[in-house]
Amino acid sequence: MKHKIKYVCSNCGFESLKWLGKCPTCDNWNTFTEEFVEEKKKAQKRKFVEPELAKISSQMNELETRIKTNIEEFDRVLGGGLVTGSVVLIGGDPGIGKSTLVLQAAQKISKDVMYVTGEESVNQINIRARRLGVNSEKISVMTETDLDLIINAIEKYNPQVVIIDSIQTTYKPDLDNTAGTVTQIRECTSELMQTAKKKDCAILIVGHVTKEGMIAGPKVLEHIVDTVLQFEGERNYSYRILRAQKNRFGSTNEIGIFEMREDGLHEVVNPSIIFLSERDKQITGSVVTASIEGTRPILLEVQALVTPSSYGNPQRVATGFDYRRLSILLAVLEKRASLRLSSQNVFLNMAGGLRIDEPAVDLAVCCAIASSFSDKIIKNDFVLIGEVGLGGEVRNVSHIEKRIQEAIKLGFKKIVIPKNSSGNFKLQNAIELITTENIKETLNIVLRN
Ligand SMILES: Nc1ncnc2c1ncn2[C@@H]1O[C@H](COP(=O)(O)OP(=O)(O)OP(=O)(O)O)[C@@H](O)[C@H]1O
Ligand SMILES: [Mg+2]
Numbered sequence: 001m002k003h004k005i006k007y008v009c010s011n012c013g014f015e016s017l018k019w020l021g022k023c024p025t026c027d028n029w030n031t032f033t034e035e036f037v038e039e040k041k042k043a044q045k046r047k048f049v050e051p052e053l054a055k056i057s058s059q060m061n062e063l064e065t066r067i068k069t070n071i072e073e074f075d076r077v078l079g080g081g082l083v084t085g086s087v088v089l090i091g092g093d094p095g096i097g098k099s100t101l102v103l104q105a106a107q108k109i110s111k112d113v114m115y116v117t118g119e120e121s122v123n124q125i126n127i128r129a130r131r132l133g134v135n136s137e138k139i140s141v142m143t144e145t146d147l148d149l150i151i152n153a154i155e156k157y158n159p160q161v162v163i164i165d166s167i168q169t170t171y172k173p174d175l176d177n178t179a180g181t182v183t184q185i186r187e188c189t190s191e192l193m194q195t196a197k198k199k200d201c202a203i204l205i206v207g208h209v210t211k212e213g214m215i216a217g218p219k220v221l222e223h224i225v226d227t228v229l230q231f232e233g234e235r236n237y238s239y240r241i242l243r244a245q246k247n248r249f250g251s252t253n254e255i256g257i258f259e260m261r262e263d264g265l266h267e268v269v270n271p272s273i274i275f276l277s278e279r280d281k282q283i284t285g286s287v288v289t290a291s292i293e294g295t296r297p298i299l300l301e302v303q304a305l306v307t308p309s310s311y312g313n314p315q316r317v318a319t320g321f322d323y324r325r326l327s328i329l330l331a332v333l334e335k336r337a338s339l340r341l342s343s344q345n346v347f348l349n350m351a352g353g354l355r356i357d358e359p360a361v362d363l364a365v366c367c368a369i370a371s372s373f374s375d376k377i378i379k380n381d382f383v384l385i386g387e388v389g390l391g392g393e394v395r396n397v398s399h400i401e402k403r404i405q406e407a408i409k410l411g412f413k414k415i416v417i418p419k420n421s422s423g424n425f426k427l428q429n430a431i432e433l434i435t436t437e438n439i440k441e442t443l444n445i446v447l448r449n
Helices: 072-078 098-108 122-132 147-157 182-199 218-224 271-276 323-336 359-374 400-409 439-446
Strands: 005-009 032-036 087-092 113-117 139-143 161-165 202-208 227-232 239-247 255-261 264-267 286-293 296-308 316-319 344-350 382-384 414-418 432-436
Touching: 005 182, 032 182, 072 227, 072 239, 072 255, 087 098, 087 182, 098 113, 098 122, 098 161, 098 202, 098 264, 113 147, 122 139, 139 147, 147 182, 161 182, 182 202, 182 218, 271 296, 286 359, 286 400, 296 359, 296 400, 316 323, 323 344, 323 359, 323 439, 344 359, 359 382, 359 439, 382 439, 400 414, 414 439, 432 439
Parallel strands: 087 202, 087 227, 113 139, 113 161, 161 202, 286 382, 316 344, 382 414, 414 432
Antiparallel strands: 005 032, 227 239, 239 255, 255 264, 286 296, 296 344
């Protein structure tokens, strides 16, 4: 039988009859892959049964039940644990530690866990389990890629938690397409979703991320699953961050921080200490700021290096910070603080491999740049908190008290905050709280010494 061919965008699932270089819906390049058009099965006469309707109030007695992974960082990102009957997708770059995370969670979950792997043999799993100290009677391992057999096993053994590692290797045999295609991923995921609902178990699906930093078919899967988590980290750092991109049962602001060691992932309970640990004592272009990730304050070092540019266009490089935001702040510094930065190369780095999108770090970014540019040190007992507006004004930020408390806890003595910060701060005598109205005033304070 000859198959018809269609082209599917591996990012958003858009289908086309001819190959396209750029997807017209999600604007990504080179995402089209060839897939077979699934043959329509002959329509059978369907018998309709009376549909069942329920009232919202009548379901109130079945309150959501959560299964704790007992890894605090993981539970926090999930919003308090895995909700039974839900499907969670964990995406991440190859080798980032997805299998490690789910295996460690399997060990700590106090329910029956079925670990289905299509990527590794039982022996390979055992080697990893031994390294991680995972040794539990409650975990059963299955090496299988055929979805029908996996669902059969779930129905037979009734595990409360199922882990599928990974969705790209799982396939439904009655589809013509090969494993990993958008059609297969979509069909397998929605079937798993139905199984989770029917058996009232929680299913964790591991998904690989394409080189563009997306889970293959993310847009397609995002709608189907309840929760999408992203496990990320810089290759050169041992820190790993778990973020929620979508969560039907919790906030998407929370992050979980882990450290990858030989014996597996360790929770980082006090991230500030780690992100500040490699801070060199007194150098120009280095300042500390307090950012809020989820509900937790994290102190981190902002580093800037400003050098004269000898040819044409000066370079601007931002690591862990939005490039456009950096351009705006440079323009503000030029106009409002009279720093001649247009002929300077500017390199900005959030130390420790963190990525910060919060405007509350603006003030620190500006001061780090000004410090490097003017070759003046900002004393290392300063913490700078504030958003910088286009007029050079320093604006109020949220959770100012939490940030101040964290700075005090870590022994900082001088805390610079926006002038109109609201809140009552309980301060010890030794702490100097400095309020500032605009960037020029701030630079005068911090660069004075
Ligand atoms: N002996 C070891 N000592 C320290 N770290 C190790 C050791 N073995 C593995 N690792 C870490 O574990 C990571 C691999 O973890 P894991 O297999 O869980 O990743 P993954 O995201 O599931 O990868 P894949 O995409 O291949 O499935 C490695 O990149 C490495 O950082
Ligand atoms: Mg893996």
